[in-house]
Amino acid sequence: MIGVDNKPSPISEYWESLGYKSEQVHGKKIFKLFDSIENEFESLCKGVGLRDASDKAIFEMKGKDVLDFLHRISTNSIKELQKDEIAHTIFTNEKGRIIDVASVINFSDHQLLICSDYHKEKVMRWIEKYVIMDDVVISNMNGRFILLELLGPQADSFITLICGNLVNELKPNSIKAVRSEGIIFFLAKVQDVKNKIKFYILADHVNSVELVKFMYLNKGPFNFNFIGEEAYNIYKIVYGIPSAPNELNDQYNPHEAKILDFVSFTKGCYIGQEVIARLDTYNKVQKHLCGVAFNDSIDEGKNYTLFDENNVEVGVVTSSKYSPQCKKPLGLAYIRKNFSEDGRNLVAKNGNEKSLQVVVKSFPIKK
Secondary structure (H helix, E strand, O other): OEOHHHOEOHHHHHHHHOOOOOEEEOOEEEOOOOOOHHHHHHHHHHOEEEEEOOOEEEEEEEOOOHHHHHHHHOOOOOOOOOOOEEEEEEEEOOOOOEEEEEEEEEOOOOEEEEEEOOOHHHHHHHHHHHOOOOOOEEEEOEOOEEEEEEEOOOHHHHHHHHHOOHHHHOOOOEEEEEEEOOEEEEEEEEEOOOOOEEEEEEEOHHHHHHHHHHHHHOOOOOOEEEOOHHHHHHHHHHHOOOOOOOOOOOOOOHHHHOOHHHOOOOOOOOOOHHHHHHHHHOOOOOEEEEEEEEOOOOOOOOOEEEEOOOOOEEEEEEEEEEEOOOOEEEEEEEEEHHHOOOOOEEEEEOOOOOOEEEEEEOOOOOO
């Protein structure tokens, strides 16, 4: 994570003080591994993992028209969002294609908008484009707060160890202020695109470091790990979690990305609504996000196009990663729906390199 003026955040400094190594990727400090990929992935699937959510951007929105404005320009029903509630929505263009997926947190006197860091400039320009007479002001809050993500089936029990019974009172898609062990932070219980529960932790620099230290020193019997980008990228592929920029971009629509839980079909007009509704009404969706498993080693930095047995192009691989658990490379791919059934054999090609056999997989991808 990068702090204000591109200075390393105190979380990065704390992890480095523990001996963990970071890398510079596109001007940002990235921790690819804390433990082995196998152990981190197991914590995500069977235990609890804490990751730096610096792949998210945070905007503050102020003004009496914010909720109504977001309701009008994005896919979900936002207008009646109550204090301390969270809604997930999608910004789509006039063709119904994805600009970005965002979470809206309502603090009553202001709102926070959490979206992908990759698309943050596009999101800000999109919002400013449509603010005309509305009382809406948006400002970039990156560097002011640290956003952490707590995932895995033990996450609920683990955060209860820190916060006590308050966690039991926290409904999905809601947020509360917490003071525990002298540490102050916001805890959000969030339902993600696959209806899996995770937690967001939002705090200033000092409190975020103290909280991470406390977790590290008091993990007790939990299968707890810090989660690096390597294990998290495999986790996203195995569970079919689309992310920007590979799966969430203006080449695809919410139907294709399988994120329709973030779309209201009853609230009325928004930008792209006619196209998205027509695709639903007339069953015109052409492709779906699927999992794939390769039969041989791949170059994770290159693009692969998918073909059927007649050498007809039927899809494209958007993300790929070798999975130590499955002992083969796995990927996310947009595939034409007539070729997207589980177990379908396809061929992956990348320029003049040899062709690879690929099998379509349903989520979660298993051996």
